[in-house]
Amino acid sequence: MARDLTIHKAKVPGLGFKPQSACIESPIGWANRRAGGHVTLPGPARRKAHRVAWEDHHQRPIPAGMFILHRCDNPPCIRADHLLLGTARDNAVDRMLKNRGGDRSGEKNGRAKLTWAIVRDVRAQAKAGKVNRMKMGRELGVTATAILKIIKGETWQEQA
Numbered sequence: 166m167a168r169d170l171t172i173h174k175a176k177v178p179g180l181g182f183k184p185q186s187a188c189i190e191s192p193i194g195w196a197n198r199r200a201g202g203h204v205t206l207p208g209p210a211r212r213k214a215h216r217v218a219w220e221d222h223h224q225r226p227i228p229a230g231m232f233i234l235h236r237c238d239n240p241p242c243i244r245a246d247h248l249l250l251g252t253a254r255d256n257a258v259d260r261m262l263k264n265r266g267g268d269r270s271g272e273k274n275g276r277a278k279l280t281w282a283i284v285r286d287v288r289a290q291a292k293a294g295k296v297n298r299m300k301m302g303r304e305l306g307v308t309a310t311a312i313l314k315i316i317k318g319e320t321w322q323e324q325a
Contacts, residue, residue, distance in 0.1 A: 188242035218243035291316040
């Protein structure tokens, strides 16, 4: 079921939209492009460059538990108008609105015990009336409830 994110977008302007201006990438301290740059400042620890840039621009610390989101989806970017203060939920909503994060359903889930071929076979056997959920679950290493949910289409939903 698709989530309606309109209300959340209205609460946090800038979610789901990419800026038109060019990024300014931090020239220092790269661990890798995903992690973003790190800078060493006076104090006990290294800090992420985009967080330092946000604090410098706004002249205040980032509130506890808050994130700095990249409107541009470019972790090395430190351009102030590309950075947005938000919550963990804002970050997740932004990721969904921009179709990032990938599909982790079915076989693409690293914890999946079944394959699409097995799931289709389970459904075919159920349609033919040849399913003992307990026995099938034991054979496949899943619970009888998991088999029932597969049969009902509550899990392992075919992608359109």
